[in-house]
Each structure stands twice: as C-alpha cells, then as structure tokens.
Amino acid sequence: MFKSIIIKIGSNVLTQKDGTLHLKRVAHLVDQIAELHAKNKKVILVSSGAVAAGRSMVQVDKKADTVSSRQLLSSVGQVKLISTYSKLFQKHGMQCAQVLVTKQDFRSREHYLNMKNCVTTLCDNGIIPIINENDAVSVTALMFTDNDELAGLLATMMGSDALFILSNVNGIYNGDPDDVQSQVIRTIGNSTADLSQYISTTKSDFGRGGMLTKCRIAQKTAASGTSVHIANGTKQNILLELNADADQVEHTQFIKGVKYKAVKKWIAYSESFTNAEVHINAGAFEALNSKKATSLLLAGVVKMTGDFKKGDLLKIILENGKTVGIGKAQYDRARAEKHIHDIKYKPLIHYDYLYLFADIEVTV
Numbered sequence: 001m002f003k004s005i006i007i008k009i010g011s012n013v014l015t016q017k018d019g020t021l022h023l024k025r026v027a028h029l030v031d032q033i034a035e036l037h038a039k040n041k042k043v044i045l046v047s048s049g050a051v052a053a054g055r056s057m058v059q060v061d062k063k064a065d066t067v068s069s070r071q072l073l074s075s076v077g078q079v080k081l082i083s084t085y086s087k088l089f090q091k092h093g094m095q096c097a098q099v100l101v102t103k104q105d106f107r108s109r110e111h112y113l114n115m116k117n118c119v120t121t122l123c124d125n126g127i128i129p130i131i132n133e134n135d136a137v138s139v140t141a142l143m144f145t146d147n148d149e150l151a152g153l154l155a156t157m158m159g160s161d162a163l164f165i166l167s168n169v170n171g172i173y174n175g176d177p178d179d180v181q182s183q184v185i186r187t188i189g190n191s192t193a194d195l196s197q198y199i200s201t202t203k204s205d206f207g208r209g210g211m212l213t214k215c216r217i218a219q220k221t222a223a224s225g226t227s228v229h230i231a232n233g234t235k236q237n238i239l240l241e242l243n244a245d246a247d248q249v250e251h252t253q254f255i256k257g258v259k260y261k262a263v264k265k266w267i268a269y270s271e272s273f274t275n276a277e278v279h280i281n282a283g284a285f286e287a288l289n290s291k292k293a294t295s296l297l298l299a300g301v302v303k304m305t306g307d308f309k310k311g312d313l314l315k316i317i318l319e320n321g322k323t324v325g326i327g328k329a330q331y332d333r334a335r336a337e338k339h340i341h342d343i344k345y346k347p348l349i350h351y352d353y354l355y356l357f358a359d360i361e362v363t364v
C-alpha cells in the first residue's frame, strides 16, 4: 500500500491501433485513479499520448521535418488528450490540471524548486496534476529521452513512495516479449548485471524511448528511494492491484534504495546541465563506492576539463572514459589546479553533493 504514487501512462496504453484515443481504457484508468484518490492517496499523472492523439486529427505534410511534425501533432493532440481527462475526472467530481514542462524547467535548483512547488500546490488542493513534456517547445538536444525520464525525475523530486510505469507489456521479459519461452523478470535489485542483453531496441508503435531507457530510468529512480513498477496498463484494475499487493501482480519491480537528501535528488537528474568534467583514478572510484560516505579528494583527480566555478555541477569520469556520477564543486577550477594531488586539501566534491550511477542485479 503506497501513500504517494506517480503513474506514467505510455502512448501505447492510451491509443488504439489506428492512433485514436482508446476512450474506454482511458476511462478505466481514470476510474482507478479516482478510487485511489478517494482512499487519500496522493496521485500525480504523467501522461504521454499527445502526438498519438494528434495523428488521428491532422494530416501531416509528407515533406514536413520531424520537429515540425511533432510540434503540429503534439499541440493539436494535447488539447484532445487533456480535455478527455478533464471530462472523465469531472464525472468523479474531481479536477485535474495540465502541466507542460521542458527539461530546461529543471536546469537550476531554483527552477527545480519552482516545479516542485507547482506540483505540491496542485496536490495540496486535491487536484490531479497531469504532466507531459511540452513537445511544441522542447525541440533542442535538451529534451527528455521520453516521459519515463520525466516521470522518474518527478518521483525522485516529490519523494513518492511508488512509480507505476504503464506500458503495453506485462513487464521486462528475459527475451523477446512475443516469444512464449520468455518470462517476466519479477525483481531487479541494484548491484551489477547488464539488462541490455535481454532487451531488444524495438519500440512499440507509438512509444519514444523504448524498454531499455525505461529500464535505466526505473533503476535510477528506485535507487533514490521510490519503489518502481513496470506493468501492463491495458490490464483491468492494474493500478488498484499494484497498490493493494504488487507481489501478486505479474510485472517487473525495481527494489528501492535509501531516500536521497533533497539536494542529491536534483543532482541525480542534472547530467545534461554539466559543462565541466573531473576525471578520477580507479582508487578514487573504489573509495567513492565504498559503504562509508566518502567525498572526492583532489588526490584521486587525474585531470579536469572545462571551466567551473564554486557550486557548478561536474561530470565525474573514470580513467576508461565511463561517466560514473555527478557532483557539485566546492571551489573553482583555478583553486583545484593549484592544489591538485594534495591529499589533505578540502574535497573537490563533498559526499552530500555527490551522486553516483548504480549498476543492476536481476532475478527472474
């Protein structure tokens, strides 16, 4: 039983084969959310489906480029999507709100806290926030990979108990989902194992990121203290059953870690906003990964790239080139260069402002 839940609904759950909205299914999901709301659960909805809904409403010129098509389809389709939700929630005497965001809206801690305040205020007033990426505006490289990334960020930001990611499959399979031999991976922990071996890069008809990104985001969100569940949104009563007793539902669950401190939640999703890098040696990496809370000392720094000031976010890179984390600089680059290799000098990144990416463990 969870008290606060983020529900992410993928395009494929909301649309029929011909691209039109699957009204009966949307209505059933709204009925379930209303029931959860009546039980005093704090529910936040992240809904895809604008582009898919738009596809059934306007004809895109064959010569139009991808960005223009997405802008056209999403801006038309979002109206249809949100008005559908609004009518359905009204039947339950409930109100919902549309919140359209871009990745840029989370770029600094100040912007991040503004977003948190917006969602908190809506929830405090008994309104269901329905959040989607603002596809008409976010067209640059700084886009969310997909709404799974947005939902993960929100779950971490709000400190939600659970994130339900609804797709058109029962969960993550250990092979091709269409192969009868494949089984749903029931639990995923947070030590080492590579899930990419199981997951093909095929996407569902209307989806954006695919299962591999879904899985990476789920793992990252679970590590921040939210229980993550990838389940089939086309199944009857899926939300109610997940909330009542998730163990009884065939789906993939990501075991949650310990909740992060507030600032770490923001750092965890800020990789796109880092301009400088700090390269560290294997010894430093081992120390940072030890059970003991360890800060990054200059002694373990091999080199730095890009300019940075005190308070800037740095990408942490291992000698083999792999990005292993993000952290906030306690002083600028000039000072760091002056004291490089000094074992006693104040850490470049304090543990409280350090976020390390985790690896995954799988149980079928």
Ligand SMILES: Nc1ncnc2c1ncn2[C@@H]1O[C@H](COP(=O)(O)OP(=O)(O)O)[C@@H](O)[C@H]1O
Binding pocket: 009, 010, 011, 012, 013, 166, 167, 168, 169, 171, 172, 173, 174, 175, 176, 177, 198, 199, 200, 201, 202, 203, 204, 205, 206, 207, 208, 209, 210, 211, 214
């Ligand atoms: N091992 C796997 N287990 C489950 N689904 C997989 C796997 N490999 C690829 N997929 C595909 O991933 C799709 C779901 O991802 P995505 O298209 O992003 O969905 P959504 O639109 O629901 O976000 C499934 O429909 C399935 O075709």
Ligand SMILES: N[C@@H](CCC(=O)OP(=O)(O)O)C(=O)O
Binding pocket: 009, 010, 011, 012, 047, 048, 049, 050, 051, 052, 074, 132, 133, 135, 145, 146, 147, 148, 206, 207, 208, 209, 210
């Ligand atoms: N923002 C887009 C959805 C993009 C997306 O992430 O789609 P999906 O992979 O189906 O969750 C829309 O509303 O159409």
